[in-house]
Amino acid sequence: xxxxxxxxxxxxxxxxxxxxxxxxxxxxxxxxxxxxxxxxxxxxxxxxxxxxxxxxxxxxxxxxxxxxxxxxxxxxxxxxxxxxxxxxxxxxxxxxxxxxxxxxxxxxxxxxxxxxxxxxxxxxxxxxxxxxxxxxxxxxxxxxxxxxxxxxxxxxxxxxxxxxxxxxxxxxxxxxxxxxxxxxxxxxxxxxxxxxxxxxxxxxxxxxxxxxxxxxxxxxxxxxxxxxxxxxxxxxxxxxxxxxxxxxxxxxxxxxxxxxxxxxxxxxxxxxxxxxxxxxxxxxxxxxxxxxxxxxxxxxxxxxxxxxxxxxxxxxxxxxxxxxxxxxxxxxxxxxxxxxxxxxxxxxxxxxxxxxxxxxxxxxxxxxxxxxxxxxxxxxxxxxxxxxxxxxxxxxxxxxxxxxxxxxxxxxxxxxxxxxxxxxxxxxxxxxxxxxxxxxxxxxxxxxxxxxxxxxxxxxxxxxxxxxxxxxxxxxxxxxxxxxxxxxxxxxxxxxxxxxxxxxxxxxxxxxxxxxxxxxxxxxxxxxxxxxxxxxxxxxxxxxxxxxxxxxxxxxxxxxxxxxxxx
Numbered sequence: 001x002x003x004x005x006x007x008x009x010x011x012x013x014x015x016x017x018x019x020x021x022x023x024x025x026x027x028x029x030x031x032x033x034x035x036x037x038x039x040x041x042x043x044x045x046x047x048x049x050x051x052x053x054x055x056x057x058x059x060x061x062x063x064x065x066x067x068x069x070x071x072x073x074x075x076x077x078x079x080x081x082x083x084x085x086x087x088x089x090x091x092x093x094x095x096x097x098x099x100x101x102x103x104x105x106x107x108x109x110x111x112x113x114x115x116x117x118x119x120x121x122x123x124x125x126x127x128x129x130x131x132x133x134x135x136x137x138x139x140x141x142x143x144x145x146x147x148x149x150x151x152x153x154x155x156x157x158x159x160x161x162x163x164x165x166x167x168x169x170x171x172x173x174x175x176x177x178x179x180x181x182x183x184x185x186x187x188x189x190x191x192x193x194x195x196x197x198x199x200x201x202x203x204x205x206x207x208x209x210x211x212x213x214x215x216x217x218x219x220x221x222x223x224x225x226x227x228x229x230x231x232x233x234x235x236x237x238x239x240x241x242x243x244x245x246x247x248x249x250x251x252x253x254x255x256x257x258x259x260x261x262x263x264x265x266x267x268x269x270x271x272x273x274x275x276x277x278x279x280x281x282x283x284x285x286x287x288x289x290x291x292x293x294x295x296x297x298x299x300x301x302x303x304x305x306x307x308x309x310x311x312x313x314x315x316x317x318x319x320x321x322x323x324x325x326x327x328x329x330x331x332x333x334x335x336x337x338x339x340x341x342x343x344x345x346x347x348x349x350x351x352x353x354x355x356x357x358x359x360x361x362x363x364x365x366x367x368x369x370x371x372x373x374x375x376x377x378x379x380x381x382x383x384x385x386x387x388x389x390x391x392x393x394x395x396x397x398x399x400x401x402x403x404x405x406x407x408x409x410x411x412x413x414x415x416x417x418x419x420x421x422x423x424x425x426x427x428x429x430x431x432x433x434x435x436x437x438x439x440x441x442x443x444x445x446x447x448x449x450x451x452x453x454x455x456x457x458x459x460x461x462x463x464x465x466x467x468x469x470x471x472x473x474x475x476x477x478x479x480x481x482x483x484x485x486x487x488x489x490x491x492x493x494x495x496x497x498x499x500x501x502x503x504x505x506x507x508x509x510x511x512x513x514x515x516x517x518x519x520x521x522x523x524x525x526x527x528x529x530x531x532x533x534x535x536x537x538x539x540x541x542x543x544x545x546x547x548x549x550x551x552x553x554x555x556x557x558x559x560x561x562x563x564x565x566x567x
Contacts, residue, residue: 041084042164043165045081045084046060046166047166048077048080048081049063049064049067049085050168055166057223058168058170058240059168059171060168060170061207061222062222064082064085064171064172065172065174065207065219068215069219086173090106091106091160092108092110093113094106094107097135099138102155102156103138103157103158104156105159105161107131108161115161118130129194130194130197134198137199138205140202141233142205145205146209149281151284151287151288154208154209154212155181157183157184157205159201160184160185161186161187162185163187163188169186169190169200169203170185171185171204172204172208173185174208184208199230203226203230204226206226207222207226209225210222213287214288216291216292217290217291218257220258220259223265223267224266224268224271225268227267227268228271228275231268231337236337237337241265242337244265245268245337245341246326248265248268248269250342250344253347253365253368253369253370255439256296257367272336273322274286274315277322278315279307281307282304282307282308285307286303286307297440298442301313313396320369321334321398321400321410321436323369324400324434325344326341326342326344329343331406346372346434347361347372348360348372350454351377352375353377353454353455354456355374355453356452356454357452357453359451361449361450363448364437364449365439365446366393366439366440366446368439368447369437369438369439370437371435372434372435373433373434374435374454378456379427380458381426381458382424382425382553383424383425383427383430383454383455384460385424386452387413387435388420389419390449393439393446394441396415396437396440397415398412398435399411399412399413399425399434399435400433401425401551403429403430411551413435424461425551426545426552426553427456428553429552437450459487459489460490461488461551462487462488462553464483464484464485466482467481467482467555468481468558469481469482469541469558469559470560477531479539479541479560480530481527481528481529483555484526485526487519487520488520489519491545491546492513494510494526494543494545495508495513495514496508496509496544497509497541497543497544497554498540501559508544538560540558541557541558542556
């Protein structure tokens with residue numbers, strides 16, 4: 001009986017005539033010609049789609065998706081290139097392995113194959129390590145995106161490990177071939193070995209899942225989701241992805257809806273924020289709403305309201321805060337990978353006051369943000385900060401106050417309908433102030449400029465002209481604290497603070513705030529009787545002036561004598 005077996009579509013039949021025929025059919029010269037033709041066709045198609053030069057990311061899918069979503073933007077050559085990629089033929093010496101969901105992985109270890117993978121099989125199970133890494137990546141991505149997040153699965157796919165070149169790790173050809181399956185092309189010999197192949201298939205499967213959610217998902221957010229999935233499943237961003245995230249946060253003024261390919265990949269920071277701040281449900285709802293084809297601002301607003309009952313503006317406000325708490329400013333409470341990124345960059349850095357910028361900083365695109373750093377170099381008085389955004393955009397601003405120990409407090413800076421706002425803050429214990437500026441324009445495309453100014457107000461929030469501490473006659477042992485102000489502005493009230501001499505533990509001893517009595521032109525005098533002073537203890541007192549925003553300015557400290565002489 002004649003027996004036959006198949007290996008990747010090639011049939012081997014005993015018998016001299018058929019063996020000679022096989023040798024003739026696949027002689028080295030002819031095999032080389034077939035391989036060269038196939039590889040040249042693929043290489044030429046990839047070159048056409050990438051514009052003939054290097055691309056800023058290792059994934060070609062965004063370029064393919066842009067052409068698919070809007071064929072009119074492509075050239076006849078690019079449309080032909082896409083058609084050629086959709087008809088990827090069998091590999092020389094092709095082998096196949098199926099995962100549990102019916103996805104096939106095609107590869108070759110044939111020495112004559114241009115697309116040959118490294119045959120290294122560390123565990124001796126008959127599968128090359130790179131193929132096992134691809135299988136593992138497929139399973140991990142399916143668990144995350146489909147099982148945990150509830151995104152629709154792309155169904156059985158066709159994964160091909162082949163030489164792509166040009167620094168490309170992979171790309172996705174959407175369903176459109178005869179078998180109706182998405183085609184995931186993965187670099188057969190990645191420079192980083194099996195781990196890079198795993199990341200590449202995670203990336204492309206995430207693209208396929210995004211398209212399964214809805215083919216109208218914006219290209220930039222599909223690339224962002226794919227990049228996020230890779231480092232979500234790999235224990236954090238590697239050096240390359242960290243660079244993309246850093247560039248994205250550095251150029252946040254370009255807006256989330258940017259067409260820049262590298263910045264689109266860096267939008268993974270947005271999905272990382274949604275994941276870490278709200279959970280995977282927020283990420284999946286964002287993908288679902290974006291896939292409807294709605295404008296990004298509208299889609300993200302709907303997703304966040306569904307997920308956590310908050311509007312997009314509130315989430316974007318927090319995202320902006322997270323984006324500046326990186327590198328040397330990381331506090332361990334925001335991005336889990338913040339310390340792997342560089343410290344934030346600023347549209348402007350101001351040393352000393354006063355300062356003025358009339359539309360001198362780079363413009364901010366819709367759904368974009370920028371920040372300005374102020375170092376007042378003053379410890380008394382207040383800093384008055386004014387902002388005015390160019391008409392035609394919806395602006396939002398905040399102010400971060402950083403004390404000498406690096407602790408950060410965020411203060412809202414409300415704007416009028418004319419996009420103007422003003423705030424004054426006490427400079428006591430303010431080492432830095434960071435103005436956060438956001439353009440909430442819904443179209444995400446237009447960019448606008450803004451103006452700001454800052455100056456020191458020496459008498460803000462009040463001018464304390466004197467403080468006195470002395471023992472009271474009645475009741476015995478009490479301490480009388482008095483103070484006077486020459487002027488007051490924007491005060492909520494005063495507190496009397498006390499600590500034991502030699503101790504740093506300070507407490508407020510007035511049960512309710514002391515209301516302000518003066519104004520900018522009227523002096524006022526105050527007194528407070530401390531009846532809780534312990535006998536024989538020397539205390540240090542000072543006055544805290546509190547603004548309506550809850551910010552503080554302090555008087556000098558004065559010590560009392562012992563409330564009651566020691567025996």
